Structures are given as C-alpha cells and as structure tokens.
Amino acid sequence: MLARVSSTPAFKRLPRAVREQQMLDAAVKVFSRRGFHAASMDEIADDAGISKPMVYAYLGTKEELFVACLHREGTRMMEAIAGAAAPDLPADERLWRGLRAFFGFVGAHRDGWAVLYRQARGSQPFAGELAAMRDRLVEVVAGMLDHALRVNGREVSATDLEVVAYALVGASESLADWLADHPEADPEKTATRMMNVAWLGADQLLRGTTWRPPAE
Amino acid sequence: MLARVSSTPAFKRLPRAVREQQMLDAAVKVFSRRGFHAASMDEIADDAGISKPMVYAYLGTKEELFVACLHREGTRMMEAIAGAAAPDLPADERLWRGLRAFFGFVGAHRDGWAVLYRQARGSQPFAGELAAMRDRLVEVVAGMLDHALRVNGREVSATDLEVVAYALVGASESLADWLADHPEADPEKTATRMMNVAWLGADQLLRGTTWRPPAE
DNA sequence: GAGCATACCTACTCATGCGTAAGGTTACGC
DNA sequence: GCGTAACCTTACGCATGAGTAGGTATGCTC
Known part of the structure; x- marks a missing residue:
C-alpha cells in the first residue's frame, strides 16, 4: 500500500515554472466551468494533477489564483x-x-x-x-x-x-x-x-x- | 430581557404579500451589493427587518429567492x-x-x-x-x-x-x-x-x- | 372568549471548502 | 555518498453560512 515503487515515479517532479502554468491551465478550465465560487481549490489541484498545498505554495489564495488567471x-x-x-x-x-x-x-x-x-x-x-x-x-x-x-x-x-x-x-x-x-x-x-x-x-x-x- | 412589553410590538405583523415584497426589496439590494454568493440570507433577512426562517417560509431557498428577484x-x-x-x-x-x-x-x-x-x-x-x-x-x-x-x-x-x-x-x-x-x-x-x-x-x-x- | 390559522422568533445542525501543519521523497551540488 | 533545498503529500482546524426544529404571540372568526 504505502510502498510506492520507486522505479515508477508515476508523478514526475517538474520545475516550478512548468507546474505554475499547468495550475493556471487547470484553474482557467475549472473557473470557467463552475464559476469563481463554485470552483473548489481541490478540484483545481486535482485537475492539474497536483495536491492542494502546492497550489497555495505557488499561486497563493483562491482570490490570488483567480487574479493570476x-x-x-x-x-x-x-x-x-x-x-x-x-x-x-x-x-x-x-x-x-x-x-x-x-x-x-x-x-x-x-x-x-x-x-x-x-x-x-x-x-x-x-x-x-x-x-x-x-x-x-x-x-x-x-x-x-x-x-x-x-x-x-x-x-x-x-x-x-x-x-x-x-x-x-x-x-x-x-x-x-x-x-x-x-x-x-x-x-x-x-x-x-x-x-x-x-x-x-x-x-x-x-x-x-x-x-x-x-x-x- | 425576555419580557417583551406587549404594548410596544416594535415589529408590526404584516400580511404575507407585503412582507414578500419587502423581502424581495432587501434581497435585490443585498444581492446587488454583494453578489449572489457573498450575500448571506442572514443579511437579507436582517435588512428586511425579519428573521431568516420567514424568508425560507415565504420565498424558499437562496437560489429560489434569487430567481424570484x-x-x-x-x-x-x-x-x-x-x-x-x-x-x-x-x-x-x-x-x-x-x-x-x-x-x-x-x-x-x-x-x-x-x-x-x-x-x-x-x-x-x-x-x-x-x-x-x-x-x-x-x-x-x-x-x-x-x-x-x-x-x-x-x-x-x-x-x-x-x-x-x-x-x-x-x-x-x-x-x-x-x-x-x-x-x-x-x-x-x-x-x-x-x-x-x-x-x-x-x-x-x-x-x-x-x-x-x-x-x- | 375559545379555537385556529397565520405571522414570527431563537437557537440549533451540518456540510462545505479554504487554508495549513508536519512530515516524506527526489534530485542536484560538492 | 551525503546534505540540503525544492518538490510533494496526507490529514487536519476552523469559519462561514445554508437550512431547520420547535416553540411563542397575535389577531380573526364564530
């Protein structure tokens, strides 16, 4: 269960600049589909193939994220x-x-x-x-x-x-x-x-x- | 404290039709000031000079209220x-x-x-x-x-x-x-x-x- | 002036979802 | 080969606010 096979990283580590763009892509998609309020940070993170704290670390709060979009x-x-x-x-x-x-x-x-x-x-x-x-x-x-x-x-x-x-x-x-x-x-x-x-x-x-x- | 002086009703009882219009007035005001999501039913009720359950009783849920507006x-x-x-x-x-x-x-x-x-x-x-x-x-x-x-x-x-x-x-x-x-x-x-x-x-x-x- | 419907209230439950603490893992420099 | 910094996670705290349960007062009707 916990034993993540190290030869299959499954999720590649990527440089910040790339991940930020992926996050913004996901955010634009989700915001436009759901609207600002109905969109959840969880869904955006999920859609970007990343976990929520990463979004916060890179792009800040939900409002800041929206402004970035x-x-x-x-x-x-x-x-x-x-x-x-x-x-x-x-x-x-x-x-x-x-x-x-x-x-x-x-x-x-x-x-x-x-x-x-x-x-x-x-x-x-x-x-x-x-x-x-x-x-x-x-x-x-x-x-x-x-x-x-x-x-x-x-x-x-x-x-x-x-x-x-x-x-x-x-x-x-x-x-x-x-x-x-x-x-x-x-x-x-x-x-x-x-x-x-x-x-x-x-x-x-x-x-x-x-x-x-x-x-x- | 609890003793409401009955000779001073403070809040008059009004027929449903009148209250509904007051609620709608308040709702329009609050929705337009705050936006749909940021508007709270409490504020709307408050603004209409009435308590929240009355709003639910007369106009239904928040969405229904907005549609009514x-x-x-x-x-x-x-x-x-x-x-x-x-x-x-x-x-x-x-x-x-x-x-x-x-x-x-x-x-x-x-x-x-x-x-x-x-x-x-x-x-x-x-x-x-x-x-x-x-x-x-x-x-x-x-x-x-x-x-x-x-x-x-x-x-x-x-x-x-x-x-x-x-x-x-x-x-x-x-x-x-x-x-x-x-x-x-x-x-x-x-x-x-x-x-x-x-x-x-x-x-x-x-x-x-x-x-x-x-x-x- | 008893009964009953309607107006109205206080005080809760409960889900949602933002934001974070604390810790694991990979890669790169030296 | 080892430290350290960057990447990434799971799992939670906590506020907000929608919606409700259950009870009280008022006035109209007969």
Missing part, C-alpha cells in the same frame, strides 16, 4: 490585439484588424474568455480588475475615433466619445459571448458582422450625421 | 419596454421608444439592473434564466429589423439578423452598465447616444450597404 488571459488578449494594431493605418482598417484579432483570440480561447469576462464581471473583488482592462480598450477605441474625427476637421465632447466607444466594446463583448456559445461559428465571419454594425454606424457618425429624437 | 425585476423591465412598443410605427421610432424605455428603467432601478444582469451572467444556475430573457429581447429586435428589411424588399439570413440584434442588445447592456456606474448621467441622453450608434448603423444595413474585408 485573469492577468494571464488578459495579457494574452491585449497582446493579440496590440499585435494587430498599426497606428498609421486608416481608421476602418485599424478597427477591422483589431476586431479580427479580438474574435480570433476569443475563438481560440473560449474558456479563457469565459473566465475573463463572464465571471469577473459579477464578483466584486475582480470587477475593478476587469473594468481597468475594459477601460484601456475603450480608451483605445475612443482615441481612434477621436483621431479620425480630427482628420475630418470635427470634434466631439470626451463623454460622447467615451460612450460611443463603450457601446462598441459592449457590442463586441456580446458577440464574443455568442461566439463562445457557438463552437461551430467562425470567428472571422463574426468579426465581419461586428465590423458591419460598428463601422457603418461609426462612419456615419464620423461624417457628422447624427440622429435626433423626434419632436413629441 | 430575477423574475420580478425582469418582468418589470420587459413590461416597461413592451409598454413603449407600438408595433405599427416605423422602425426607427420603435427602436427609439424601446431604447428610451430601457434606459429609463435602468436609470430608475440601478441596483435591480445590477442583480439582473451583472450577477446572473456569471453564475451558472441563473445564466439560463437570463439568457432566455435576453433571447426574447434579441428576438424582438431581430423581428423589427426583419420587418423593416422586408418593407425595403430585402432579405437576410436568420443568423445574420440574430447576430446584428445580439450586437445591438450587447451594446445597450454595456451602456446600461455605464449608466448604472454614473449616477449623475441622464438616461434620456444615454438612450439618444445609443440610438445614434444603433440606428445610423442599422439604417445603412437596411439600405443594403455592407462592409467587406479588404483584399489581402
């Missing part, structure tokens, strides 16, 4: 998007590349997306963490719109810009959810659809067309 | 929107009225909104409940677009329609979040901004303009 996935996503951005292209081209990179990422990391956005949004301790990331996105989009506007010789209040950017980011997130729930859906095509909604609208806005409420 | 708030919201809809108006007018009702509702029930959407989205047991509600919304929006398209003598695949509707609903939700986080913001103005994004885009789409990816 959030951080890794978030960084990956931001890198994917930033890698596609080329600051000196025309606005529609930049938007298109950004969207394509975004949906490509979500399509390739569907459960990472679930952790990142669906979970973090509700749970208080992480809402801030996530909000910061989204705000960076919003800022980028708003900056892009602002730049395009100035080129057209126009200008709009910062709030207006922010709100429009918010709407675009929100629409993208919503489609990302849709994508995550439809495994057969094509990320590229989803990006095109988003572009249709975003750009045809943004283009009108950039030209100065605005909609006004009808007189009552 | 979801249901009440969701119904209120749907009613607010439906009340504004007039099926025989032109598409932009219908969209505008729907949006105005929606943002008006969110502005007036900011914590109800938080419960409804932010919480339910992540937590598995309720995601379905919420998804059903959103799907009804998406269906309505898609139906509206479809109708407008047919009037223009055009037709589009059901998937395309659904996805565009999804994006619009997502953008609205996102702005609703923004509104909930900015207590000083004006719901009416937010609705106008959303209308700008949604309609100027949708209008182009309805005319048959589409965006295509640039040749590589």
Whole structure:
C-alpha cells in the first residue's frame, strides 16, 4: 500500500515554472466551468494533477489564483490585439484588424474568455480588475475615433466619445459571448458582422450625421 | 430581557404579500451589493427587518429567492419596454421608444439592473434564466429589423439578423452598465447616444450597404 | 372568549471548502 | 555518498453560512 515503487515515479517532479502554468491551465478550465465560487481549490489541484498545498505554495489564495488567471488571459488578449494594431493605418482598417484579432483570440480561447469576462464581471473583488482592462480598450477605441474625427476637421465632447466607444466594446463583448456559445461559428465571419454594425454606424457618425429624437 | 412589553410590538405583523415584497426589496439590494454568493440570507433577512426562517417560509431557498428577484425585476423591465412598443410605427421610432424605455428603467432601478444582469451572467444556475430573457429581447429586435428589411424588399439570413440584434442588445447592456456606474448621467441622453450608434448603423444595413474585408 | 390559522422568533445542525501543519521523497551540488 | 533545498503529500482546524426544529404571540372568526 504505502510502498510506492520507486522505479515508477508515476508523478514526475517538474520545475516550478512548468507546474505554475499547468495550475493556471487547470484553474482557467475549472473557473470557467463552475464559476469563481463554485470552483473548489481541490478540484483545481486535482485537475492539474497536483495536491492542494502546492497550489497555495505557488499561486497563493483562491482570490490570488483567480487574479493570476485573469492577468494571464488578459495579457494574452491585449497582446493579440496590440499585435494587430498599426497606428498609421486608416481608421476602418485599424478597427477591422483589431476586431479580427479580438474574435480570433476569443475563438481560440473560449474558456479563457469565459473566465475573463463572464465571471469577473459579477464578483466584486475582480470587477475593478476587469473594468481597468475594459477601460484601456475603450480608451483605445475612443482615441481612434477621436483621431479620425480630427482628420475630418470635427470634434466631439470626451463623454460622447467615451460612450460611443463603450457601446462598441459592449457590442463586441456580446458577440464574443455568442461566439463562445457557438463552437461551430467562425470567428472571422463574426468579426465581419461586428465590423458591419460598428463601422457603418461609426462612419456615419464620423461624417457628422447624427440622429435626433423626434419632436413629441 | 425576555419580557417583551406587549404594548410596544416594535415589529408590526404584516400580511404575507407585503412582507414578500419587502423581502424581495432587501434581497435585490443585498444581492446587488454583494453578489449572489457573498450575500448571506442572514443579511437579507436582517435588512428586511425579519428573521431568516420567514424568508425560507415565504420565498424558499437562496437560489429560489434569487430567481424570484430575477423574475420580478425582469418582468418589470420587459413590461416597461413592451409598454413603449407600438408595433405599427416605423422602425426607427420603435427602436427609439424601446431604447428610451430601457434606459429609463435602468436609470430608475440601478441596483435591480445590477442583480439582473451583472450577477446572473456569471453564475451558472441563473445564466439560463437570463439568457432566455435576453433571447426574447434579441428576438424582438431581430423581428423589427426583419420587418423593416422586408418593407425595403430585402432579405437576410436568420443568423445574420440574430447576430446584428445580439450586437445591438450587447451594446445597450454595456451602456446600461455605464449608466448604472454614473449616477449623475441622464438616461434620456444615454438612450439618444445609443440610438445614434444603433440606428445610423442599422439604417445603412437596411439600405443594403455592407462592409467587406479588404483584399489581402 | 375559545379555537385556529397565520405571522414570527431563537437557537440549533451540518456540510462545505479554504487554508495549513508536519512530515516524506527526489534530485542536484560538492 | 551525503546534505540540503525544492518538490510533494496526507490529514487536519476552523469559519462561514445554508437550512431547520420547535416553540411563542397575535389577531380573526364564530
């Protein structure tokens, strides 16, 4: 029983860096399947093929672990998007590349997306963490719109810009959810659809067309 | 100590229907402040000025209580929107009225909104409940677009329609979040901004303009 | 003003699951 | 070949909070 045959280590000893990644992989998987609270550290440890105290030793408490997931996935996503951005292209081209990179990422990391956005949004301790990331996105989009506007010789209040950017980011997130729930859906095509909604609208806005409420 | 002075009841006896509403009010408040898991039945009971077993007696388990909140708030919201809809108006007018009702509702029930959407989205047991509600919304929006398209003598695949509707609903939700986080913001103005994004885009789409990816 | 239903309470049980103490085992440097 | 540091384990403490048992008061009905 207790005699572990030493010639069959069964569980290999691995360097810390490797185990940490395995743990994060497992954590992302379990968190996205169960949600933050329903996920148990035991299950995560189990899934990573390791015992619980190791998780605590390497990644800290449950909250810290979740933040680590959030951080890794978030960084990956931001890198994917930033890698596609080329600051000196025309606005529609930049938007298109950004969207394509975004949906490509979500399509390739569907459960990472679930952790990142669906979970973090509700749970208080992480809402801030996530909000910061989204705000960076919003800022980028708003900056892009602002730049395009100035080129057209126009200008709009910062709030207006922010709100429009918010709407675009929100629409993208919503489609990302849709994508995550439809495994057969094509990320590229989803990006095109988003572009249709975003750009045809943004283009009108950039030209100065605005909609006004009808007189009552 | 134990001698409760009978001439000072301190806590009035109230009929069930009234207490249930008080409990739901308290539950919405606590759930939205703490999130589903972090909220405790004790706090909810306390906040409602009642003891815990009463909550169980009237509204059932914690999950059932949450669903009850979801249901009440969701119904209120749907009613607010439906009340504004007039099926025989032109598409932009219908969209505008729907949006105005929606943002008006969110502005007036900011914590109800938080419960409804932010919480339910992540937590598995309720995601379905919420998804059903959103799907009804998406269906309505898609139906509206479809109708407008047919009037223009055009037709589009059901998937395309659904996805565009999804994006619009997502953008609205996102702005609703923004509104909930900015207590000083004006719901009416937010609705106008959303209308700008949604309609100027949708209008182009309805005319048959589409965006295509640039040749590589 | 007896009976009965409904409103309401205090004070528990019990499962869950986070986080840790204390100890075993492998590999690598010297 | 031996110490030591890193890896890894089993087995537990303990708080939290969901849900309940069992009892008390109030007011309505006849």
